[in-house]
Amino acid sequence: MSSTVTISAQDINKLRQATGAGMMDCRKALTETNGDFEAAIDWLRKQGQKVAAKRSDREAKEGVVIAQTTADNTSGIVVCVSCETDFVSKNTDFVAFVQSIADAAIANNVNTVDELNAAEINGAKVADLVNDKLTSIGEKIGITKFERVNAPYVASYIHGAYRIGVLVGLDKAAADAGKDVAMQIAALNPVAVDADSVPADVVAREKAIIVDVMKEDPKMAGKPEEMLSKIAEGKLGAFFKEQTLLDQAFVKDAGISVGEYLKQSGGLKVTEFKRVAIG
Numbered sequence: 001m002s003s004t005v006t007i008s009a010q011d012i013n014k015l016r017q018a019t020g021a022g023m024m025d026c027r028k029a030l031t032e033t034n035g036d037f038e039a040a041i042d043w044l045r046k047q048g049q050k051v052a053a054k055r056s057d058r059e060a061k062e063g064v065v066i067a068q069t070t071a072d073n074t075s076g077i078v079v080c081v082s083c084e085t086d087f088v089s090k091n092t093d094f095v096a097f098v099q100s101i102a103d104a105a106i107a108n109n110v111n112t113v114d115e116l117n118a119a120e121i122n123g124a125k126v127a128d129l130v131n132d133k134l135t136s137i138g139e140k141i142g143i144t145k146f147e148r149v150n151a152p153y154v155a156s157y158i159h160g161a162y163r164i165g166v167l168v169g170l171d172k173a174a175a176d177a178g179k180d181v182a183m184q185i186a187a188l189n190p191v192a193v194d195a196d197s198v199p200a201d202v203v204a205r206e207k208a209i210i211v212d213v214m215k216e217d218p219k220m221a222g223k224p225e226e227m228l229s230k231i232a233e234g235k236l237g238a239f240f241k242e243q244t245l246l247d248q249a250f251v252k253d254a255g256i257s258v259g260e261y262l263k264q265s266g267g268l269k270v271t272e273f274k275r276v277a278i279g
Contacts, residue, residue, distance in 0.1 A: 005035040015040055042205070046212050062089045063144065063278050066102040067156040067165030073173065076154035077105045078165040078276045079116070080145035081130075088139055089278075095162060097133060101126055101143070113146045147274035157182035163278045169271035177265040183251065184258055185275050190245040193270050194259075198244060206239050207232045245270060 007030045015026040015037065021044050033039035063082035069075065081098045088094050100121055104110075108119040117127035126143075134141050151169030155178025158165050166182040184190075192198040210232040214220045220228065241247045246259035253261070262268040 007031055007035060011035065011037075019044055042209055045209050046216075048213070061278075062086050063141075064089055064095050064098040064162040065145075065158065065165035065276050065278060066098050066162065067158050067167055067276070068102055068106060069154045069156045069167075070106055073153050073155070075106075075109075075148065075150045076156050076167040076169075077102060077110070078145075078147045078156070078167050078274055079105060079143060080165070080276050080278065081141060082144040082278075083137075083141045084139040088137055088141075090161065094133075094137070097129075098162070101129075105146070110146075111148055113143050116143060116146055145276045147276060149272055149274055151271045153178065155179055155182050157186060159183070159186040165276045167274045169273065171269040171271060172266070174265060174268055177262065177268055180250075180252060180261070181245070181258065181270065182273075184248065185245065185273050187251055188248055189275060189277075190248060190273075191243045192245070193272065194244050194246045195240040198240070203236065207236060210235050245273065 029040035067078040149167040
């Protein structure tokens with residue numbers, strides 16, 4: 001189809017950042033999909049390119065992510081305070097400021113961004129302190145993400161220079177295993193704990209891509225839709241193995257899956273996880 005919208009260099013660069021695809025391929029994808037960003041990602045994948053899957057962690061250009069738990073490890077929070085430049089995000093005072101917000105989240109047992117903004121630090125509301133910081137540093141900043149996990153045991157992990165924060169809920173205490181699994185999540189960014197917990201729309205999207213790719217294969221020409229659908233169901237197994245936590249190869253021992261590692265670590269179960277990243 002011919003695009004009726006203007007594809008800007010900024011649009012192309014955004015798609016390149018998100019997928020790793022080449023500039024000309026990104027331009028073609030956006031042109032073919034009339035500038036629809038998510039459709040352009042699917043278009044690239046249908047051409048056989050291995051590109052980044054849809055993720056929601058590319059919202060903040062720069063910032064600081066803090067993940068931490070309560071003293072008894074039964075709850076954890078991860079908060080992202082965004083800013084415009086790495087000059088600010090790497091500043092020790094700004095990191096300390098974000099840490100104070102994370103401490104307030106823990107101390108006030110908050111569950112949402114709104115509750116966090118209303119919480120107080122030394123008598124001042126967090127929202128007011130954020131506005132004061134915005135004025136003093138001259139950059140737009142704000143609490144852009146907040147997640148919470150409650151479980152019998154919660155492990156937290158911060159990767160890199162406060163770029164990624166992870167929380168993992170387990171069914172029982174296991175500090176070492178909790179850290180290992182959190183590091184796995186930071187590194188490989190699974191979409192869900194297991195195949196059963198992958199959102200239905202994600203599965204449907206993946207299956208549709210598989211079917212469309214098969215339709216372009218001359219060997220599949222003329223095959224009934226029902227047959228293609230069944231074949232796609234089988235091929236989804238590869239997606240689940242790569243994209244779900246328990247089926248992924250364990251980063252510390254590629255010979256076993258994360259699920260097998262948890263069994264070896266006392267039959268642990270992951271109740272949920274949260275991953276927040278600066279993209």
